[in-house]
Amino acid sequence: MKVFINKRIPEIGIKMLEEAGLEVTFPSHENFPHEEWLKYCENADAILNVGHNIFDHDFFDQCPNVKAIALYSVGFDHVDITSATQKNIPIGNTPDVLSKATSDVAFLLMQSVARRASFNFQKVKEGNWGDFDPLHALGQELYGKTLGIFGLGRIGFEMAKKCKKAFDMNIIYHNRHHNEEAEKELNATYVSFDELIEQSDVLSIHANFVPDQKDLFNASVFEKMKPNAIFINTARGGFHNQKDLYEALVSKQIWGAGLDVTNPEPIFKDDPILELSSVCVLPHIGSATIEARNGMAKVAAENIIAFSKGEKMPNCANPEVYKI
Numbered sequence: 001m002k003v004f005i006n007k008r009i010p011e012i013g014i015k016m017l018e019e020a021g022l023e024v025t026f027p028s029h030e031n032f033p034h035e036e037w038l039k040y041c042e043n044a045d046a047i048l049n050v051g052h053n054i055f056d057h058d059f060f061d062q063c064p065n066v067k068a069i070a071l072y073s074v075g076f077d078h079v080d081i082t083s084a085t086q087k088n089i090p091i092g093n094t095p096d097v098l099s100k101a102t103s104d105v106a107f108l109l110m111q112s113v114a115r116r117a118s119f120n121f122q123k124v125k126e127g128n129w130g131d132f133d134p135l136h137a138l139g140q141e142l143y144g145k146t147l148g149i150f151g152l153g154r155i156g157f158e159m160a161k162k163c164k165k166a167f168d169m170n171i172i173y174h175n176r177h178h179n180e181e182a183e184k185e186l187n188a189t190y191v192s193f194d195e196l197i198e199q200s201d202v203l204s205i206h207a208n209f210v211p212d213q214k215d216l217f218n219a220s221v222f223e224k225m226k227p228n229a230i231f232i233n234t235a236r237g238g239f240h241n242q243k244d245l246y247e248a249l250v251s252k253q254i255w256g257a258g259l260d261v262t263n264p265e266p267i268f269k270d271d272p273i274l275e276l277s278s279v280c281v282l283p284h285i286g287s288a289t290i291e292a293r294n295g296m297a298k299v300a301a302e303n304i305i306a307f308s309k310g311e312k313m314p315n316c317a318n319p320e321v322y323k324i
Contacts, residue, residue, distance in 0.1 A: 109258025148200025151207025
């Protein structure tokens with residue numbers, strides 16, 4: 001079985017595939033055009049995809065040889081799951097292994113914004129330390145504040161645990177379903193979406209993105225948030241309207257924002273939001289640890305290997321394919 005991997009992944013995943021007797025193909029060079037990517041895909045039985053290449057109805061029609069796709073990610077919003085299922089193509093993803101790493105970044109962003117760390121670090125780099133000023137660029141403390149989680153799944157749960165243990169924060173959340181484990185272990189409280197945005201001192205997004213949630217966090221939402229609120233997004237940039245977020249920050253409707261994902265992504269270097277003292281932006285590094293990336297490679301390889309053996313993928317975004 002031929003497996004195409006569009007970018008190098010940690011060696012553990014490649015070795016697993018090769019030891020399973022699979023023929024692994026990589027592109028001959030980096031930054032190749034979309035047309036060349038399609039040519040590679042057309043000749044593959046399975047794809048291990050790194051990044052946000054689009055797998056839509058047209059792709060599946062153009063690449064009829066593709067029988068399985070393993071994503072090197074948890075999110076699968078770049079895949080037309082309905083079309084894949086209709087074609088009986090399982091879509092694997094990599095949950096669990098990056099939950100701690102991604103929640104670490106959310107936790108880092110929260111603290112960086114609360115204490116204006118990026119802004120003050122830039123001052124040091126510019127040689128602008130300045131004299132002691134009791135009123136300049138003050139931050140805020142997080143002890144006893146309310147953390148609101150939008151999408152309390154694996155990553156959100158890890159974030160909530162950190163905030164509970166470190167700052168004894170009160171945990172509220174909004175989900176499609178109740179999270180009984182979080183309610184029992186963290187005394188988390190399920191609230192409506194309106195209650196979430198109105199009561200949160202820190203609002204952190206950890207949900208899976210779907211198209212009808214595009215720009216969900218917009219001007220009408222930000223104006224309902226607390227003036228001391230910190231907005232954190234480590235999920236997908238599509239969740240927030242970046243221009244509205246900027247206006248909310250400038251007008252002091254909310255305190256600050258920490259983003260590991262942006263809208264658009266990558267962010268333009270002259271985006272005015274980058275100039276604000278209460279903002280910290282990172283280049284989508286939520287899973288960027290040795291441990292998490294190795295784990296992702298292992299899980300992605302396991303999904304491909306299971307498929308090659310005629311078995312169900314251990315982690316499948318559309319398990320209904322196995323009922324067809």
